[in-house]
Amino acid sequence: MTNTVQNGDSVFRSYLEDGDRKGILAWILSTDHKRIGILYLACMIFLFLAAVTIGVLMRVEQLSMSAPVFSPRVYNAFFTVHGVIMIFMFVIPGLPAVFGNFFLPILIGARDVAFPRLNLMSWYFFVFGSVLAVSSLFTGNGAPDTGWTFYAPYSIRTGTNVTLAVFAAFVLGFSSILTGLNFLTTIHRLRAPGMSWTRMPLFAWSLYGTGWVQVLATPIISITLLLVIAERFFGIGVFDPAKGGDPLLYQHLFWIYSHPAVYIMILPAMGAITEIIPTFAHRTIFGYKAIAYSSIAIASVGSLVWGHHMFTSGMGEVANTMFSLLTFLVAIPSAIKVFNWTSTLYKGSIELKPPMLFALSFIFLFSIGGLTGLIQGALNVNTHLHDTYWIVGHFHYVMFGGTVMGFFAALLYWFPKMFGRMYSEKIAFLSWVPIFIGFNMLYFTMLVLGYMGMPRRYYAHLPQYHTPHVIASVGSFILAVGLVLFLANFVIALFKGKRAGQDPWGGKTLEWTIPTPPPRENFSEIPVITHGPYVYNPEVMP
Amino acid sequence: MSFEPGAVHKDLEGAKLGMWLFLFTEMVLFGGLFLLYSAYRAKYTADFHRSGQELNAVIGVANTIILLTSSLTVAVSVTALQRGNKKLSLICLGMTIVFGVAFLANKYIEWSAEIRHGMFPNSPELLNHPDGVKMFFGLYYSMTGLHGIHVVAGIILLSFMFDFVRRNKITTSDYIKLENAGLYWHLVDIIWIFLLPLFYLAA
Numbered sequence: 001m002t003n004t005v006q007n008g009d010s011v012f013r014s015y016l017e018d019g020d021r022k023g024i025l026a027w028i029l030s031t032d033h034k035r036i037g038i039l040y041l042a043c044m045i046f047l048f049l050a051a052v053t054i055g056v057l058m059r060v061e062q063l064s065m066s067a068p069v070f071s072p073r074v075y076n077a078f079f080t081v082h083g084v085i086m087i088f089m090f091v092i093p094g095l096p097a098v099f100g101n102f103f104l105p106i107l108i109g110a111r112d113v114a115f116p117r118l119n120l121m122s123w124y125f126f127v128f129g130s131v132l133a134v135s136s137l138f139t140g141n142g143a144p145d146t147g148w149t150f151y152a153p154y155s156i157r158t159g160t161n162v163t164l165a166v167f168a169a170f171v172l173g174f175s176s177i178l179t180g181l182n183f184l185t186t187i188h189r190l191r192a193p194g195m196s197w198t199r200m201p202l203f204a205w206s207l208y209g210t211g212w213v214q215v216l217a218t219p220i221i222s223i224t225l226l227l228v229i230a231e232r233f234f235g236i237g238v239f240d241p242a243k244g245g246d247p248l249l250y251q252h253l254f255w256i257y258s259h260p261a262v263y264i265m266i267l268p269a270m271g272a273i274t275e276i277i278p279t280f281a282h283r284t285i286f287g288y289k290a291i292a293y294s295s296i297a298i299a300s301v302g303s304l305v306w307g308h309h310m311f312t313s314g315m316g317e318v319a320n321t322m323f324s325l326l327t328f329l330v331a332i333p334s335a336i337k338v339f340n341w342t343s344t345l346y347k348g349s350i351e352l353k354p355p356m357l358f359a360l361s362f363i364f365l366f367s368i369g370g371l372t373g374l375i376q377g378a379l380n381v382n383t384h385l386h387d388t389y390w391i392v393g394h395f396h397y398v399m400f401g402g403t404v405m406g407f408f409a410a411l412l413y414w415f416p417k418m419f420g421r422m423y424s425e426k427i428a429f430l431s432w433v434p435i436f437i438g439f440n441m442l443y444f445t446m447l448v449l450g451y452m453g454m455p456r457r458y459y460a461h462l463p464q465y466h467t468p469h470v471i472a473s474v475g476s477f478i479l480a481v482g483l484v485l486f487l488a489n490f491v492i493a494l495f496k497g498k499r500a501g502q503d504p505w506g507g508k509t510l511e512w513t514i515p516t517p518p519p520r521e522n523f524s525e526i527p528v529i530t531h532g533p534y535v536y537n538p539e540v541m542p
Numbered sequence: 543m544s545f546e547p548g549a550v551h552k553d554l555e556g557a558k559l560g561m562w563l564f565l566f567t568e569m570v571l572f573g574g575l576f577l578l579y580s581a582y583r584a585k586y587t588a589d590f591h592r593s594g595q596e597l598n599a600v601i602g603v604a605n606t607i608i609l610l611t612s613s614l615t616v617a618v619s620v621t622a623l624q625r626g627n628k629k630l631s632l633i634c635l636g637m638t639i640v641f642g643v644a645f646l647a648n649k650y651i652e653w654s655a656e657i658r659h660g661m662f663p664n665s666p667e668l669l670n671h672p673d674g675v676k677m678f679f680g681l682y683y684s685m686t687g688l689h690g691i692h693v694v695a696g697i698i699l700l701s702f703m704f705d706f707v708r709r710n711k712i713t714t715s716d717y718i719k720l721e722n723a724g725l726y727w728h729l730v731d732i733i734w735i736f737l738l739p740l741f742y743l744a745a
Binding site: 114218236 | 553555556559560563564566567568570571572573574575577578581582585586663664669672673674676677680681683684688
């Protein structure tokens with residue numbers, strides 16, 4: 001793609017040209033962390049678009065009150081598959097697998113991750129799991145219809161293809177565990193000389209917190225999913241009320257993983273935002289330590305709040321109260337981050353480039369997501385809002401407005417470094433307009449719908465909900481147009497983009513000190529680190 | 543690997559750290575089952591007590607002794623290799639594998655007997671029993687079954703290590719693979735130490 005790059009007096013070949021093998025094998029057998037990151041990116045864009053399409057089809061269904069375009073059964077499959085793909089194949093692995101793989105070793109001054117071959121194996125697990133999940137749609141007795149949560153006892157009774165989908169999630173979990181394990185070891189062992197913990201870029205810190213959650217929480221979903229399979233094959237009964245089992249225990253086990261998983265999703269996005277904001281505010285990050293430690297605080301307190309998904313399940317007053325309290329506590333470290341980002345902007349010299357615009361959108365949309373989370377974290381309000389469109393709106397503000405916007409911001413920020421090409425900033429700005437407008441039309445309306453009482457996962461709706469449903473659907477179409485425009489921009493840039501320089505944004509972290517695109521081994525000489533990562537005004541840095 | 547041979551730096555500490563992280567995930571994996579066990583045991587205390595009496599405690603204890611001894615032999619094997627005694631290392635590794643197979647053979651005898659009595663999940667016999675008994679046996683098969691799978695994985699892993707030591711791919715100076723495999727085997731052992739009292743000695 002690019003020719004040799006000159007850097008000072010030495011000549012480098014970029015990682016894009018420097019492979020051991022020819023053609024596709026140079027990619028799918030490569031243990032280079034950068035190539036593996038690109039492999040993930042390619043798979044995920046495809047999966048993301050598939051899940052977006054299903055999401056839009058659901059909104060098509062809701063354009064009419066009762067005469068459905070798709071049968072109820074198909075609609076059930078839609079929300080299940082949309083959730084499974086988005087959660088397990090895009091939002092959970094998204095930032096760590098793509099940008100974590102590509103940039104973590106570079107950010108800490110290493111040549112690769114600690115276990116390069118294991119890293120490639122994780123990608124194969126990811127592909128295998130994705131293929132299984134997608135094939136669960138077309139094989140067996142129909143696509144799974146349980147919702148992405150696979151709640152027992154329905155998931156152990158339904159005749160649809162739940163076993164395959166559940167096994168796919170198990171395999172994807174394995175991929176996630178191995179990535180987390182790899183990153184933790186990398187951060188512990190491969191930091192460049194002089195890179196103390198408090199000189200580490202904050203994206204690396206967020207991956208560190210994420211890595212621990214991946215390693216310590218994911219096995220719980222693994223065993224839970226295996227038990228669902230065992231229930232379906234052997235009828236062991238542990239989640240089956242007919243045999244004395246307790247389906248509530250399924251919910252507990254499921255959320256013991258799946259709530260921390262929310263922080264697997266959001267922490268790396270927060271980390272990426274933390275890299276972007278100082279670059280475009282031309283100012284040192286405000287409160288480095290507070291941001292670093294709040295990542296760890298989020299990871300640890302976030303592991304203790306799973307019960308807030310179960311307030312109406314009848315698990316008891318004491319448990320409800322405790323979980324509600326902890327839910328309010330976990331908002332504190334998240335808020336610390338938001339305050340630090342805004343404080344970084346204060347008196348900064350802000351340059352509104354596309355990555356910055358998406359980063360600021362992240363802060364705005366994530367704040368709505370976080371604050372609506374507090375509203376539904378209150379016990380009495382939750383009784384009204386549980387299982388309504390409010391919840392759907394809330395988690396899309398966090399997952400889409402948060403993680404995916406963070407993903408987009410990171411893509412805009414790092415794309416020139418990854419591929420050596422510059423995209424059109426104009427189109428990037430232009431695509432932001434339909435994305436932002438469509439997003440809020442779609443999901444804010446959902447918050448209103450839920451407050452009005454519209455339950456989630458219904459294929460039809462009553463007349464009083466019709467107008468908001470139409471508004472939301474139109475919003476989803478606008479959003480989809482924006483997404484296509486946004487992604488097309490990168491495809492064009494890959495072939496026709498102008499060459500990007502070594503440091504197009506004026507970033508100060510290590511990735512901007514090496515050639516664009518990076519040479520295969522990142523650093524010809526491992527750098528010695530003498531100061532913190534964001535030296536815009538050196539006099540205030542430690 | 544992506545570095546030129548001279549630059550390859552084998553990080554033994556890192557390899558061990560990675561292994562320990564992996565062992566954490568295994569503990570949490572079983573942790574989910576222990577959580578279910580404790581919830582159901584609290585709910586069906588009497589039934590668990592009664593069901594425990596139906597298990598063959600002799601085989602359970604025999605298997606405990608077998609696994610504990612195998613942990614000793616694998617530890618000796620690692621130390622022997624560290625001190626340059628390849629032959630002793632191979633003998634001990636071979637013994638560990640034999641112990642693992644013996645464990646599985648016992649398990650087979652035990653499970654066959656239970657199944658002959660009709661005590662297996664979803665069997666007409668078991669469905670006639672109270673809910674607590676169904677839970678006990680559901681968990682018994684899940685937990686010892688998952689543990690059994692780990693024993694099988696451990697045997698395969700140790701067989702590879704045996705081959706590596708034999709062909710000098712694992713040596714006195716580079717034994718981290720063997721050490722990590724040994725750690726894995728100890729984990730399999732430790733989990734069994736918890737399974738024994740929870741099921742066989744529950745009576």
